[in-house]
Amino acid sequence: MxxxxxxxxxxxxxxxxxxxxxxxxxxxxxxxxxxxxxxxxxxxxxxxxxxxxxxxxxxxxxxxxxxxxxxxxxxxxxNTDMHQIIGVKFARHMFGVGVFDISGKIYTQTETEYSIDEDHQSVIAAMKKQIYDMLDQYKNVVAIGLAVPGPYLKDDGHIAVITQMPAWHDINFIEEFKDEFNKPLYIVHDANAGALAEWWFGDHERPIHTLAYFLVGEGVGSGIIENGNLLLGVQGAASEIGHISIDFQGLRCECGNYGCLELYCSAQAMLKKARQHVPECLSESYPKSIEACNVVFEAARGGNQKALEIVKEVAEYIGYGCVTLINAYNPDIIVIGDSVSQGGDLLLPTIMEVVKQRTIPELCDRVQIKISSLKVDPTLYGAAAIATDKVVRMPSAFLAVEK
Ligand SMILES: [Zn+2]
The missing domain is CATH 1.10.10.10 (Winged helix-like DNA-binding domain superfamily/Winged helix DNA-binding domain)
Known part of the structure; x- marks a missing residue:
């Protein structure tokens, strides 16, 4: 920029x-x-x-x-087939690497799981190896985008708080990745990456003035784009909706605040609720929150009353998040994505009900709320989109072909 x-x-x-x-x-x-x-x-x-x-x-x-x-x-x-962009998603439990062209078409992608107890240097080494493998395979990569959980401090290179994985706080992503590959590399907060992916590649009615991407996965966050530009804040940690308190006397969050939204509707929160209320649906082989979400949604679809109650409660909290997004940013569209959004049709009616009950009608009438329909994980897609965005801002520098 x-x-x-x-x-x-x-x-x-x-x-x-x-x-x-x-x-x-x-x-x-x-x-x-x-x-x-x-x-x-x-x-x-x-x-x-x-x-x-x-x-x-x-x-x-x-x-x-x-x-x-x-x-x-x-x-x-x-001429979209002449250049490629690599997108990398770093998340709790997994990282993904994908190769795209500048129109957003995906060529290939890989996903690698790791344990959150694993030594972080070995996880970083594995990520770098995956990226090198892609660079070996695709010779015309012009830029790389890396999406990491937020709040990510864009100038310092650190994630300020990464719940469940405090050791990763000390990793400087800029030092680790910036000069590693001899390609321009851009690092972005995952919710901002998702917002960019929806802005560029989402199937929405256009024109859009303000788009809010509401990431509800292992963490909870949001990315806001107004007229094509991300709202970043001075350190890059703007719109951290996951750490907005919805209960000032609520549970203590690792960020220091109490009753943060993330504690009530993230995949981790769903896992906790599932352990409490539908333990029979979880086997010991389901230690991960993403799988727990799917199990709960499946049970709810099958009519399990307790699972339906969990889903309703989570949807209510997502609704409170939408109300905050509407009041804070007055978007035309809110797109909900990541693992908890897999419950789409089960969640939306309650979300809409909460939003209707709690939002100023004039604001509520204008906003469209939907579940992401992107075929590729919005965060991975968005990691590529941030690099693509930089590339197409300077086409002569990045895309000119030597003759
Ligand atoms: Zn918090």
Whole structure:
């Protein structure tokens, strides 16, 4: 992100090139006239920008398109298969690595589980090995994005609090990863990654002004995007909704606060409730909270009354989180994702009921609340999206093909 407020002519040229790339990224095939209309520039300006992008090998022409009133025009498309982006998701219990193209198409992905008691240096070494293996296989990787649980302090490189895994607090992700691969690498908080994935690749009605991604998984967090830009806060820890107190006399959280939302609706919270109320559904071989969520949802779908009560309670807490998101950020859309959102249809009616009861009607009427429908894990997708976002902001620097 640029920190200066002025624009040189070269910056403006690059911004316009970037805008064209972004349009083609979202619409696949588009005519010069369509792009001119969407950007509010003259056709002559667009012709010049497109010529430069074609010269760099970033854009090419693809036959004739039918336009309005039977007018024919030449279609343009992004050469998406020429560059790849690696996305990496680091989470409690697992890490994932995926290779994508700049339009978000996934080529391959791997998931590796680890025990939270495992020595962190060996987990980091395993992550690096996976990334090196992908770099060996895919020779045109232009950038890497890494998503980590929050609150992640973007300039310090540390996760300020990582519940269940306090030893990881001392890991400096910037020092560990930044210069390791000889590729630009961007690190982002997982909820922000999910927000970017939904912004770029989610199947939503557009245009969207403000999107809130509500991550409800092992941890609870949110990522907010307004007009394409992430809301980060001075240290990168903005919108940490998981640590907003919903009961000031509630349970003590590892962050220091009491009654944090994360303690009531995370996958870990569901595991605790399941152990208490439906232990018969859990076998000893279900030590992990993600599996516990699925077991509870399955039991609830099968009509198990106690499981249904757990699901209802969790949905109510997610609803309180949505109310806070609406009051704090006034979004057009809230997308709920990660492991607890797998209960989608079981959760939504209660979430909607809570939101209706507790939100100012004028705000409530405008917001759409839905469960993520992305086929790829939004955090992994978002890790790639953060790198893609940086790449398409400077297409000449990242995407030009040497001839
Ligand atoms: Zn907390």
């Amino acid at each position: 640029r920190d200066t407020i002025g624009n040189n002519n070269s910056d403006l040229t690059e911004m316009n090139r970037s805008a064209v790339v972004k349009i083609l990224q979202q619409r696949e095939v588009c005519s010069r006239a369509d792009i001119a209309k969407q950007m509010g520039l003259t056709q002559a300006s667009i012709t010049k920008i497109v010529a430069a992008l074609m010269e760099m090998g970033i854009v090419s022409e693809v036959g004739i398109m039918k336009g309005n009133g039977n007018r024919r025009s030449i279609g343009l498309k992004l």
